[in-house]
Amino acid sequence: MKMLYSLIAICMCSSFCMGQSSNRQLATPDFKIPFGPELVIIDGKPTLYYELYITNRSTDSLLLQKLTVLDASGSSEFISWSEKELRSRHSIVKQSHQSKRSILAPGSSAIVYIEFAFKQTPAIQIIHQLDYQLLKNAGTEAGSARSAITKVASTPPLVLGAPVASGTWVAIYEPSWERGHRRVIYTVGGKDYIPGRFAIDFIRLDATGHYVKGDSDSIRNWYGYSNDVLAVADGVVASSLGTFQESLTVSAHPKFPAEKATGNYISLDIGNNHIVFYEHLKPGSIKVKAGQKVKKGEVIASLGFTGQTTGPHLHFHVANQNAPLGAEGLPYAFENFILRGRYTDIGKLGSEPWIPLPNTDQANKKSERPAPNTVIVFKP
Template sequence: MHHIKLYLTAVILIWGCRTNAQEYHTTFDIRVLHPPQLVTIDGKQSAYYELFITNFAADTLAINKLAVFNGLDSTEVLSLTGKELLNQITPVGQLTFERKGVLYPGLSAILYLELSISGGQTISHLSHLLEYSFLPTESGQVRTVSGASVNLLSQSPTVFGPPLKGGPWVALYEPSWERGHRKVIYTVDGQACIPGRFAIDFMLLDEQGKYAKGNNDQITNWYGYGLDVLAVSDGVVIISKDDFPESPTLSDHPKIPAEKATGNYVCLKIDSGKYVFYEHLKPGSLRVKAGQRVEKGEVIASLGFTGQTTGPHLHLHLADRPSPLGAEGLPFVFEQFGSLGTYTDFGLLGKTPWTPNKGNRQFLLLDERPGPNTVVKFD
């Protein structure tokens, strides 16, 4: 009798475990490509980072919602649904979605996140929750998966001096651009990287917002062409490439492969794991060589039109390795610059003046990164 009681107790316990346990489903693998780091943009603490999502299920899954939580107090700091969510999702490779946000079995995608932190919030850790459904939908049942918990990098962003003189310079970038630097991934030595995560392209304008005088097919007519490029910090030159030819016109500029996208460039080491890249430089203008020490503010080259570019400008970014493609882009700020306004409609660049700040005032900003398509002046 004693043995029967033990047997019945065991059966009840096992049955209870089964009824209380959640049904297991193979779903998404969610990973953070590179730990985020806070940087001040337009006066707000912001973090740019990416979630790499792979569907390991045997079913097609549709992403319906993403929520990001502050790991310190579990408050929701970002929620994306609908079109706002789908615009942030990009498939990996040439496969296309039946519709955005739908991942077939084995398909991967990258979800690009631009997080703005409200004033007074303290965030050092983030967690993520994906809401999804199976397709075809059988009962409209929605499921969730949590993961990709990540600690924010604690160090402050690197502070740069001016890379150029005067202005007005438009700081060209926009996280949402389909083929902007933010969304271009390279694989080097078996590792996927986003070197241009925080890249900015600087183009000189006149007061009417035009970037060239007269025929803009002639690169020498562009206002910024040939102007001095400056060292943003003390450092040591790691790479100095000055053998790339330059087309005298936009129309004759050849198609350039990714491995030569930089054109003539300088890589400047300013600290351990911090390398500044200056790209598209004018042939014969480089004043520095590998191994040479430079001082902040020193002229290192001239703005040009070499490599993968649609017009003369300076491409500037900071990375964690001395490789143009095989490195992760890091955030940086400028010690100071004047903000004149912005191009809220990028299609108006070169046609009309920018939208000025309220009261047509110039704001002096300290230890900040220019906002997308902001027009700035340097000392």
């Protein structure tokens, strides 16, 4: 569902902080985790999200062969990705996209986007093991390097109320999308950020999975258009911007650069360095100003079609600073929602119904993040 990504336009991963090597004297890879790992509950399972930066400190090219994540003692394996699996999980800075191998030139880096679920209790500390080959003139030389121990964040999850009123909504995101929110890095002031690490695009559906009635080009025909947008917690409005106008049709809507991708938006400071972002809001609908206190459940705006978007939807994320791009995306959960089903192929959205949930006992979700492309109803 490429057309619905709102902040996918520009990936500017141009600079890195260099990390400490676990065994620098051997010129083996450096490992760095700039942010996180962050835990969130999805489908009842504690799930970790973070990015592992691997930099080749050798004077030879380095082939990434296998990445394993283990507990701190090295005795339990959580994931083990072969070169092929690893390739779908990383991007290599300054490498031609045509390359079929995971090869880091001397001095270059790979960003590995990691998400995995623990079967039961999450580990408190993890380590990474990279198996690699150095590609020397005289042949290859196999090696293996381990990262330093990484602590898993132990802060309690941020649990929020509903961002939209009752109704059926599809929560659109998928960590594996190469140009989805989760993988788009913005460099602001020389530092890299992923504001959309946990972003969700909400689109309203009818009972049969359609998001529009009649001509889909007319934004007023979209079920979610002009729906109430709600404060998810008590807070203070950090910013509100309402100067963007809408096109009446999807086809007439222009493209916007990253710095204007939000369209009309509200950011809400809910305390503890948690700033909630609501984007693409309807012109003239914003009811709050910066500095104004709001109560959880209060209507603050209407869902609209402004900024970089190709269909009316609500872009929602939480970040650690009041900046749409120069801030790190934080995990969050919703207090109460009913899981109706999911799309295994989001490309079928609008043309086919979702796959219903087989076991209704598991439909009532509390303090969870909706799984990718699931269809949910928020409970009051």
